Amino acid sequence: DTEVTQTPKHLVMGMTNKKSLKCEQHMGHRAMYWYKQKAKKPPELMFVYSYEKLSINESVPSRFSPECPNSSLLNLHLHALQPEDSALYLCASSQVGTGPNQPQHFGDGTRLSIL
Amino acid sequence: QKEVEQDPGPLSVPEGAIVSLNCTYSNSAFQYFMWYRQYSRKGPELLMYTYSSGNKEDGRFTAQVDKSSKYISLFIRDSQPSDSATYLCAMMNTGFQKLVFGTGTRLLVSP
Numbered sequence: 001d002t003e004v005t006q007t008p009k010h011l012v013m014g015m016t017n018k019k020s021l022k023c024e025q026h027m028g029h030r031a032m033y034w035y036k037q038k039a040k041k042p043p044e045l046m047f048v049y050s051y052e053k054l055s056i057n058e059s060v061p062s063r064f065s066p067e068c069p070n071s072s073l074l075n076l077h078l079h080a081l082q083p084e085d086s087a088l089y090l091c092a093s094s095q096v097g098t099g100p101n102q103p104q105h106f107g108d109g110t111r112l113s114i115l
Numbered sequence: 116q117k118e119v120e121q122d123p124g125p126l127s128v129p130e131g132a133i134v135s136l137n138c139t140y141s142n143s144a145f146q147y148f149m150w151y152r153q154y155s156r157k158g159p160e161l162l163m164y165t166y167s168s169g170n171k172e173d174g175r176f177t178a179q180v181d182k183s184s185k186y187i188s189l190f191i192r193d194s195q196p197s198d199s200a201t202y203l204c205a206m207m208n209t210g211f212q213k214l215v216f217g218t219g220t221r222l223l224v225s226p
Contacts, residue, residue, distance in 0.1 A: 004158075031212060040123075042203055042216035043159065056212065090158050094212070100166050101147045101207055104214060106158035 003027050004107035006091050012113045015081060021110045023074040023091030032074040033104060034066060035090040043090055043106075049074060050096050081114045088112070118142050121204055121217030130226050134191040138204035138217045141185065145206040145215070148180050150189045153201045153219070162202075163189065194224045 004025045013019050023032065031050045035043035048056035049068040063085075065077040074091055088109040095102040121138045128134055136150075147166045151159035163178035165171045171178045179188040187206075191198055204217040 006158075033212075040219075042219055043214075045213055048212050050212070096212075101209060101212075103147070103149050103161050103164040105161060106151075108156075108158040111156070 004091055004093055004105055006089075006107040006110050008110055009108070010111050010113075012115060013078070013081065014115050015083075017081075018077070018079045020078065021076040021089055021091075021112075023076075023107060024072055025091075025093040025105075026072055027093060027105070028071075029093035029095050029105075030071055031094045031096045031104075032068060033092040033094075034064075034074070034076050035092065035106075037088040037090055037109070047076075078112075081112075083114050086112055086114045116141060118215050119204065119206060119217045122220055123218050125221040125223050127223045127225065128194055130194060130196060130224055132194050132224070134194050134198070134222060134224075136189040136191075136202050136204075136220050136222070138187050138206075139185055140187075140206060140215075142206075142208075142215075143182075143185065144208045146209045147207045148178070148187050149205040149214070150176075150178055151203040151205060152198075153203060155200075159203055191222075194222075196224050196226050198222060199224050 034046040037043045047066045052068045067075040090109045092104040092106045094104045150163040153159045168182045175192045177190040201219040203219045205214045
């Protein structure tokens with residue numbers, strides 16, 4: 001079991017639905033990340049939050065809306081998705097601060113299918 | 116040219132073999148190097164993390180970084196069928212939070 005917990009594990013939704021993905025960590029990390037991973041490809045960065053503020057948006061379409069309500073929680077709100085958005089959505093977290101960069105720890109992801 | 120190059124495999128070896136997985140990179144600003152293992156339908160699991168040239172050992176795993184050649188390796192000793200997975204190298208610059216991944220190498224260890 002990972003220390004980054006993602007729910008739900010699987011999600012099937014229509015193109016007109018609104019749903020949310022949830023990520024939780026209790027490692028005291030102050031940076032949290034959303035990645036998208038297609039089959040047989042590496043993860044692609046979508047968003048980064050540092051100290052609950054959005055620090056990086058990798059030009060992600062507005063149908064994906066991230067939210068970081070507190071230092072332990074990260075949400076990804078989904079609306080009007082397209083079939084090509086079907087993928088594994090991964091959450092990760094890491095420490096932030098002075099000194100060497102810290103590695104990112106990943107959850108097991110939410111497998112999203114758009115009908 | 117991609118920033119990080121990694122042979123996608125698959126790499127098939129018999130149980131007990133020594134496995135060598137490699138990545139090359141072009142950006143000399145990369146200072147932090149990671150190896151992740153990803154099983155099917157799971158998230159990437161951090162195996163090794165280094166931020167200097169040289170070797171780092173953890174059990175059956177050894178990570179090697181050669182910054183002068185822009186080349187990193189992961190060695191797995193006494194490979195087991197349970198090591199069958201995709202291995203992703205990843206790296207990042209100082210002060211940046213963006214991981215740059217290799218494409219991943221699929222490893223198959225047969226009993």
